[in-house]
Amino acid sequence: MIRVALVDDQALFRAGVRMLVESQPDLEFAGEAGDGQEAIGLAVRGRPDVMLMDVRMPVRDGIQATEAILADAAAAGRTPPRILVLTTFDLDENAARAIRAGASGFVLKDADPEFLLAAIRTVHRGNAVIAANATRELIAHASRGSGRAPAPASWADLTPREREIFRLAARGLSNGEIAATEFLSEATVKTHVSRILAKLGLRDRVQLVVFAYEHELPAAD
Structure with missing residues (x-):
């Protein structure tokens, strides 16, 4: 069983994703949180294999939460959860920041349910996922405006x-x-x-x- 936790500040969205996860025979819902600060405790308490992490949330955003969860796991010698960021086209630059922070990829919040389920299974296997139909567009936009660095x-x-x-x-x-x-x-x-x-x-x-x-x-x- 793949244990899946969800972090999002919209209760209705959490309810929908929870029902989707619980409908799958190989997935187990490991808990939910409404902000990035709660997510840090959930990562320890719920022992998820995969965490679905919204980017923009109150108290602590998804990028900060991702950094903290991975750092805490490394410090404690625990295997960290794979973090799959949930984003929209309006938050594309944050998706790139989340990947740099250690997330295993990102999917759009309005993605087809089957794509989201496939993404969960993919990151659990140790592979990365990038939002369908958004590979170059999202990352190109994320890099514009912040100034690109020369080749290292x-x-x-x-x-x-x-x-x-x-x-x-x-x-x-x-x-x-x-x-x-x-x-x-x-x-x-x-x-x-x-x-x-x-x-x-x-x-x-x-x-x-x-x-x-x-x-x-x-x-x-």
């Missing part, structure tokens, strides 16, 4: 092949799609992606997308 020195450590795979991954292509485009095996692509993440100090492919736009690196033709 670690960018020069990537080989020409790794830079090309980085470009395709930043566009949201899967390993299989990259393999077909570059005439490589999926195993080879997976190895390249792992090396790219290690060289750039990134946790997952969602951070790679954010990184590309923040540093004005080529992510599109």
Whole structure:
């Protein structure tokens, strides 16, 4: 069973998500909170595997809560929950900030219920999720207005092949799609992606997308 907790300041929204989670045979509802401060206690008390975290809330927002939950787990030697941020197009820059804070990805609050359920299962497996139909648009907008940083020195450590795979991954292509485009095996692509993440100090492919736009690196033709 995957234990799922929910943090959102709208009671009606919490009720709907709770019913959705409880309708699934492989999911168990682990509790809910109405603000980021309550979420910190819920992470310890409810022992969730995945936390759905709204961004804009009273007392403490979802980004601050994400940072605190992950820091507390690290300090206590606990396995932290995977945090999946709930956002809207109006909060896109905060989604990018949440990913940098340690969230495993984000989905739109009006996403199809089946997509939300798939996202929960995906992050529980250790993979990252980025909102459907929003990969480049949201992150590009998130980077505008805050000033993009120049490419870091670690960018020069990537080989020409790794830079090309980085470009395709930043566009949201899967390993299989990259393999077909570059005439490589999926195993080879997976190895390249792992090396790219290690060289750039990134946790997952969602951070790679954010990184590309923040540093004005080529992510599109």
